[in-house]
Amino acid sequence: MPSTPDVTAHDDTATLSPEVRAELDDRYGRTRGRRRGLWIAVGVVAVALIGYFGWMTVAQSMDSVDVDNTAFHSVDAHSVTIEFQVTLRRGAAVTCALEAQDTDHGVVGWRIVEYPASDAHSRSFTETIPTVAEATTGLATSCWIP
Secondary structure (H helix, E strand, O other): OOOOOOOOOOOHHHHOOHHHHHHHHHHHOOOOOHHHHHHHHHHHHHHHHHHHHHHHHHHHHHOOOEEEEEEEEEEEOOEEEEEEEEEOOOOOOEEEEEEEEOOOOOEEEEEEEEEOOOOOOEEEEEEEEEOOOOOOEEEEEEEEOO
């Protein structure tokens, strides 16, 4: 019966010099963990950037103000009444710019109004604006937290 050769694992590279080992490692793409550290650093930076942009999105939306014009009524040739709703964070004061316009969309009256803080998330307001000519529309152009 023929004998089978002894196939035991042994490390031939243990007897190699460090220069030869480095050359073989470079040739076959073996590294000593440098890429792992690079990928960890890239992962940490990516998580930090995602966290930063996520927080900036939340922070901006917390101070946003949404204004919806609900109605306007021409009282007479020299005034218009505007009805609008403001949605903002609770406990914040709000300032709004109101405008009255004529048929050519020229501004014929305007006013800046300030409202105190409230616990309500959405609030409705009605304001009358004096005009220099007959207004055909009235609107709240913008609102902001002072």
